[in-house]
Every structure is written in structure tokens, then in C-alpha cells.
Amino acid sequence: MRRFLRDNSLTLAFLVGFLVVLVAQAFAGQAEFNSQLVSEGLEPMGFRSYVTSSDFAVDVTENWQSEYLQFFLYIFGTVWLVQRGSPESKELHRIGVESDEEQRIGEHAREDSPRWAADRGWRGLVYSRSLGLTMGGIFLLTWLAQSVTGVAAYNEQRLRGLQDPVGWGRYLASADFWARTLQNWQSELLAVASMVIFSVYLRQRGSPESKPVGSPHHATGVEG
Known part of the structure; x- marks a missing residue:
């Protein structure tokens, strides 16, 4: 234990x-x-x-969807985008999906590699993108949950004010839905950008999210 x-x-x-x-x-x-x-x-x-209640559920789900959006964008974005000097980026010459040999796919898979990594069919194709697809899928589900719980909470508030409720489609175009959504998205994007650039010049001894303390600022893709 x-x-x-x-x-x-x-x-x-x-x-x-x-x-x-x-x-x-x-x-x-x-x-x-x-x-x-x-x-x-x-x-x-x-x-x-x-x-x-829908009031509690919408507060929870709107935070969840923004977090999973952050991971989804970061996972796929770092395939093609780099930041010189950041351990959050891969090395500058490795932009793209990389070769099968580098990724240990198909005949390049090792004995201890996941079984689907050696598959050249749909299993290997899906597995090679499974992390990003899972994060993207959870994001969409939680965003859907936010919209459903959000319209319920919004209508409860309207009914207390003796106003007619609105339908789900109309709520999706409302300021309430997008205010809830965008206030989280902007904070997540800022947090990722800050982490990427701060890690170029700042260090945290012992953390894999930081370069070794003595690494030069231009060292890229190096973890401590």
C-alpha cells in the first residue's frame, strides 16, 4: 500500500x-x-x-470545460508550435508528428511498448492520438453539460423575476452563456502562455516542469 x-x-x-x-x-x-x-x-x-441544483452544476461544469480545453489545445498545439528555451516545448528541430522510428510505431515498437503502438491499422492511428482525442472529447461533453445546466439555471433566475424561460438554442446565443464560457477561456490561455515563457528564464529545482537550474535560457525541451 x-x-x-x-x-x-x-x-x-x-x-x-x-x-x-x-x-x-x-x-x-x-x-x-x-x-x-x-x-x-x-x-x-x-x-x-x-x-x-442547476446553479451548482453550471458553476462546476463551466470550470471543467475550460480546463480540458486548455489541455486539448496544449497537447495538439505543441505538435507544431515551439518556444525556444522552454521545457514546455519540444526541441526546435522536432516540429511535427515525428517519424515512426522516433515515436516507436509499427515495426519500431519495442517489447515493452503498448500493444496498439505496433498496430498499423485503425488501432494504431487512434492510439497515437488518443490523449488529445480524449481531452477534446471530455471538453465537448463538459461544454454540453455547461449549456444544459446553464439554461436551467438561467431560466430559474428568469422565472424568479417573472420572465418567460428561453429554449436551449436561444440560450446558446445569449450573453450569459458566452460570458460564462469566455471568462474561463481567456484565463486558461493566459495561464498556458505564462507558464511557457516564464519557464524559459525561471527555474524550480527538482520539477520536471522546469529546466535544471544551471541550464542556459536557450535550452529547449530539457526537463529537470
Whole structure:
């Protein structure tokens, strides 16, 4: 068990942190939502009712979709785009999908390579892009979930104000949907750009996200 925890400590630590923050968000969100309800002369909502409400769901899913968009764009973008001096970039001469030999595909696969890496058919084609496709798929699903929960939360707010609800298609063209979406997208894009350029000149000893402390600024694709 101790070895399992050590070997998977990075994933487990972030998952535990995710659950702690999600619960904290639920309590904070309930307090804020109930404050709004009370100000409108309505009864406050219990915790269980709040965490199963569209208001909580849309807040969660809009953050998830932006995070997975970030990973999707970064994974595919780094195939063709580079940043001189950054460990977040691959080496400047390796732009593109690289050769089968470099990627250990087909007859170049080794004994310890994943089984589908040696397949020259659709399995190998899909597997060679499976990480980006998975991130892109999760992004689309969470964006869809955001739109569904968002229109429900939006209509609840309209009904409290004695306004008619709107349909899903109309909501997709609304300012509320795009304000929720774009405020997350811009922050994710800025965060990635900052990480890429800061890692050219700054260091974090022992981290694979940083170059070794003594590496020159122009060293590219080198991890510590």
C-alpha cells in the first residue's frame, strides 16, 4: 500500500485536493445562493438541494470545460508550435508528428511498448492520438453539460423575476452563456502562455516542469 501511494502520489494528491475544494465550493456557493434567495424574499435552499441544483452544476461544469480545453489545445498545439528555451516545448528541430522510428510505431515498437503502438491499422492511428482525442472529447461533453445546466439555471433566475424561460438554442446565443464560457477561456490561455515563457528564464529545482537550474535560457525541451 505504501508503495502504491508513493507511485501514484501525484494523481492521488490532486484528486484529494479536488474533492476538498469541490466540497468547499459547494458550501460557499450555497451560502451565496441562499443570500440571493433571501434578498428576493424566498426560502433558502438546503445543502443537498443546492448540490443537485442547476446553479451548482453550471458553476462546476463551466470550470471543467475550460480546463480540458486548455489541455486539448496544449497537447495538439505543441505538435507544431515551439518556444525556444522552454521545457514546455519540444526541441526546435522536432516540429511535427515525428517519424515512426522516433515515436516507436509499427515495426519500431519495442517489447515493452503498448500493444496498439505496433498496430498499423485503425488501432494504431487512434492510439497515437488518443490523449488529445480524449481531452477534446471530455471538453465537448463538459461544454454540453455547461449549456444544459446553464439554461436551467438561467431560466430559474428568469422565472424568479417573472420572465418567460428561453429554449436551449436561444440560450446558446445569449450573453450569459458566452460570458460564462469566455471568462474561463481567456484565463486558461493566459495561464498556458505564462507558464511557457516564464519557464524559459525561471527555474524550480527538482520539477520536471522546469529546466535544471544551471541550464542556459536557450535550452529547449530539457526537463529537470
